[in-house]
Amino acid sequence: MTNPPTTPSPENNPANQDKTSLRSDLRNWISLGGGVIALGSFFAFILLFLLDVFSAGKSNAYIGILSYIVAPAFLFLGLALALFGYRIHRKARRSATGAAASRYSINLSNPRDRRRLSWFGLATTIFLLFTALGSYQSYHITESVEFCGAVCHVMTPEFVTYQGNAHARVACAECHVGSGAEWYVKSKLAGTRQLISFITNTYSRPIPTPVHNLRPARDTCEQCHWPEKFTGSIVRTYNHYMSDDANTPFTLKLMINVGGGSGKHTPADGIHWHITNKVEYYASDEKRQTIPWVRVTAADGTATVFKVDDYKDTPAAQSIRTMDCVDCHNRPAHRFKTPNDAVEESLYAGRIDAKLPAIKQVAVDALTQTYATEADALAGIAGKIRAKYSGQAAQNPQSLDATIAAVSDIYRANFFPAMNADWSKYPENVGHKNFPGCFRCHDGNHKAVGQGEKLIAASDCNSCHTILAQGAGAELAKLAPEGVKFKHPGDPIEGLLCNDCHNGKNQ
Ligand code: HEC
Ligand code: HEC
Ligand code: HEC
Ligand code: HEC
Ligand code: HEC
Ligand code: HEC
Structure with a gap:
């Protein structure tokens, strides 16, 4: 100065x-x-x-x-x-x-x-x-949905399957990042790694699941859902069609005992019992589909271990996982529908013409061929369906076109050849028809260690739900409040798990 x-x-x-x-x-x-x-x-x-x-x-x-x-x-x-x-x-x-x-x-x-x-x-x-x-x-x-889902094409499958389901108005970051600076920074660091693998073209196709560094459900799901809420029983209807010429409907009405509750004002029982009690497990595979070892710790601290007979080890502490929402609801936002389920849904909605003979079988078949690209798939689907009904097309060309359009829509919404992503890569854990789901533990093979033949509770057909009605027509109209025995429409199923036969494809 x-x-x-x-x-x-x-x-x-x-x-x-x-x-x-x-x-x-x-x-x-x-x-x-x-x-x-x-x-x-x-x-x-x-x-x-x-x-x-x-x-x-x-x-x-x-x-x-x-x-x-x-x-x-x-x-x-x-x-x-x-x-x-x-x-x-x-x-x-x-x-x-x-x-x-x-x-x-x-x-x-x-x-x-x-x-x-x-x-x-x-x-x-x-x-x-x-x-x-x-x-x-x-x-x-x-943090916006478009940024996560639409800008980077790697996540197209998750972005597309996210639309048109219960959480379509919940931003990706609400479940994947949550609040607070720590997870914001973590997610940006992970994002940077993903960007590098995107640029160097080294990302995995499909994106592996489960997400190992997913933020715990108590910081995400439980910000909106109160785990102690007592839900009681809910009724769900499942509309199926057989793979016969008549596409015979087969419907199930289930009363599902979701339960829940904290035990203070309401009982703590039913399916949501798992989140008000401590249940831990060890899965022997990457996708958490095989569970040989389960441990329940009661409020007074006593622990019971359930194991399958041929699992003789004790799992290492770091490979034991405590059950939370995502162990059952693992596809709350991204449901890759099985071809069987998606075709049945479109039949029920009237988008696929149920009057076309054996259309269920033909449509599922067309969807489950291997196609290299979406364009190949759409051409293949149209070709297969047209070839089958060429004789009848003259009678009702509009319905055939509409059916082809509906099956093509199913493909676009659930199959992503560029990312190698579809239902077969992303098992869903709620239920037990197409994937092991609840039967990973409730299959009647897990016995309490040191307690003889004692099984995991809720291992028979009426403990999680009761079937109120099943079948079609007059039979379906008869509601049975006490529940009826499941009348399987296909082959006898004694001694088998549902997903031994049902794999989303042909049944
Ligand atoms: C309701 C909560 C929720 C919302 C909203 C949500 N996700 Fe997810 N997402 C999950 C869960 C749960 C998983 C599977 C976790 C597991 O199995 O470990 C998952 C898995 C994923 C995966 C891993 C691959 C897979 O399919 O398992 C990607 C990628 C993904 N989500 C992207 C997104 C994008 C992009 C959005 C927004 C368009 C989004 N998510 C919105 C809960 C959500
Ligand atoms: C930002 C709030 C929010 C978050 C976070 C959230 N949910 Fe939801 N969830 C909702 C709302 C709202 C509904 C009801 C949607 C409806 O009925 O239209 C819902 C519905 C559901 C349903 C019922 C779905 C159905 O088909 O009826 C399940 C199951 C569920 N959520 C599980 C989860 C799980 C698991 C997570 C964490 C991975 C989660 N939610 C995170 C808001 C949220
Ligand atoms: C043991 C498996 C399991 C766990 C763990 C679990 N749920 Fe569920 N939940 C179910 C089943 C089964 C249903 C009913 C059938 C369905 O939704 O397909 C259900 C239903 C629901 C519904 C719909 C209720 C309604 O009124 O329609 C919501 C919301 C929900 N769960 C949220 C959660 C949240 C949040 C968590 C974690 C705090 C959680 N669930 C943990 C199995 C589970
Ligand atoms: C990781 C293993 C595991 C999975 C997966 C699992 N459960 Fe359980 N479940 C248990 C154990 C352990 C118990 C307690 C058994 C006992 O104390 O005898 C239990 C208890 C129950 C009960 C009885 C609760 C009560 O009122 O006491 C119901 C109902 C139930 N489970 C339903 C389900 C449903 C439905 C699913 C799938 C959506 C499911 N479970 C998935 C391990 C599991
Ligand atoms: C551990 C609990 C549990 C047990 C035990 C159980 N179920 Fe289920 N089941 C469920 C749940 C949860 C769903 C609902 C799945 C969903 O919403 O996607 C279901 C769904 C079903 C459905 C409808 C599936 C569909 O897509 O139409 C049938 C049929 C069924 N169960 C039959 C049985 C039979 C038969 C048994 C005995 C062998 C049995 N269940 C045992 C939990 C259980
Ligand atoms: C031995 C193999 C096998 C086993 C095990 C099996 N199913 Fe099936 N299931 C079939 C066949 C075959 C059909 C007839 C398929 C058709 O006509 O589309 C069928 C049809 C059905 C249908 C109606 C049509 C459809 O495609 O959804 C339902 C619902 C069903 N099974 C549920 C179950 C349940 C729940 C279990 C377990 C409790 C089970 N199945 C076990 C082979 C089996």
Whole structure:
């Protein structure tokens, strides 16, 4: 902070020299290029920002990413380039003229310095404001459903299956990140790893499940669902069709004993008993489909271990998992429907014409061929169905077209050849028809250690649900409050698990 002792002539004035040399140092190709990039991206930002503001409510993740991440990145790149060019040029000039490094000085009594300082202050404030806005917006964008699901095509299968189900209005981040800074940072670190594997094309197809670093359900699901809620019994209807020429309907009405409760105001029992009690298990496979060892710890601390006969070991502590919501509801948001279920659903909705003979079998067959791409699949499906009904098509061409469209929709919504993803890669653990599910433990093979032949409770057909009605027509209309025995429509099933035969494909 030194004042020049005398007033020098204008050309000798160090301030003017600074000004001219600042200008000339900026006059080089690198700085010029940087300046153009910075200016261009600044205007691009303004334009995109206005576009985002005026698209009120319907803002699109792509515009958001461009305006708050890409444009600012280029703005910084441009500014950095300009600075870089300036420094190189200044260094070169200095070593050419042999000028000593100037001392930086600010003199507040000098109006020029005051002006510069005010401009500097203003620019800094604007810069900080934009940075704040940018980081706020990029936080929102990277947490948005479009960002997670639509921008990166790796997650297309999860994004598509997420639509049209109970959680279609719940943001991905509510289940996958939850609240708090720790998991936000964790998810961004994981995201960076995913980005690298995406760029280097080394990601796995399909994305493996279960997700090992999924945030525990108590921090996600239980923020919306209160685990102690007593649900009692719910009635569900399952509409099936046989693979015969008549596509004979076969319907089941089940009263499912969900139960729950904390034991304080309501009993704690039924299916949700597992979350108000401590149940741990060891799975011997990656997908947690084979469970040879289960341990229940009662409120008083006594533990009971249930094992299958041929499992002789004791699992290592770190491979034991405590059961939570996701051990049963593992597909609450992303359900890859089995071809059998999806075709039955469309038959029930009337989208597939049930009057076409054996259409259930034909449609399921068409869906379960191996196709390399979606285009191949859609062509294959249309070809197969047309070939089968070519003789009858003349009678009702519209219904055949509608049926082909419905089966194609099933394919698009549940099969993703590019990611190698479909129902067969993502077993669902609620129920026991197509996958082991509840029968991973309740199959009647797990015995309490040291208690003889004592089995896991709820191992017979009426402990989890009662069948209120089954069949079709007059038989289905007879409701039996006390429940009826399951009348299996196919072969005898004694001694077998349902998923020994039912694999989502042909039955
Ligand atoms: C209701 C909660 C919930 C919501 C909402 C949700 N997910 Fe998931 N997601 C899960 C659960 C639970 C799993 C399976 C965890 C397991 O089996 O370990 C999962 C698994 C995944 C997987 C791993 C592959 C797989 O299918 O198992 C990806 C990828 C994924 N989700 C992406 C998304 C995207 C993208 C969105 C938003 C479009 C989203 N999720 C919304 C709960 C949710
Ligand atoms: C942001 C809140 C929210 C979160 C987080 C959430 N859910 Fe839900 N969930 C809901 C709402 C709301 C419904 C009711 C939707 C309806 O009936 O339309 C629901 C419905 C359900 C249903 C009934 C589905 C059906 O088909 O009837 C299940 C099961 C369920 N959630 C499990 C879970 C699991 C498991 C998780 C954690 C992985 C979870 N939810 C996370 C809000 C949430
Ligand atoms: C032992 C397996 C199991 C566990 C663990 C479990 N559920 Fe369920 N839950 C079921 C079954 C089975 C049903 C009824 C059938 C269905 O939804 O397909 C059900 C039904 C539900 C419903 C629908 C109730 C209704 O009124 O329609 C919700 C919501 C739900 N569960 C949430 C949860 C949450 C949240 C957790 C964790 C705190 C959880 N469940 C843990 C098996 C389980
Ligand atoms: C990891 C193993 C495991 C899985 C998977 C499992 N259970 Fe259980 N379940 C148990 C154990 C252990 C008990 C307690 C057995 C005992 O004390 O005799 C139990 C008890 C029950 C009970 C009786 C609760 C009461 O009122 O005392 C019901 C009902 C039940 N389970 C239903 C289900 C359903 C439905 C599913 C699938 C959605 C399921 N379970 C999945 C291990 C499991
Ligand atoms: C441990 C509990 C449990 C036991 C034991 C059990 N079930 Fe189930 N079952 C369920 C649950 C839970 C569902 C509902 C699945 C869903 O909502 O997707 C179900 C669904 C069904 C369905 C309808 C499936 C469909 O897609 O139409 C039938 C039929 C059925 N069970 C028959 C039986 C028979 C027969 C037995 C005895 C061999 C049996 N269950 C034993 C829990 C159980
Ligand atoms: C021995 C093999 C086998 C076993 C085990 C078996 N099923 Fe089936 N199931 C069949 C066959 C075959 C059909 C007739 C398929 C058709 O016509 O589409 C069938 C049809 C059905 C249907 C109606 C049609 C459909 O495609 O959904 C239901 C529901 C059903 N079975 C449920 C069960 C349940 C629940 C269990 C376990 C308790 C079970 N099945 C065990 C072979 C079996």
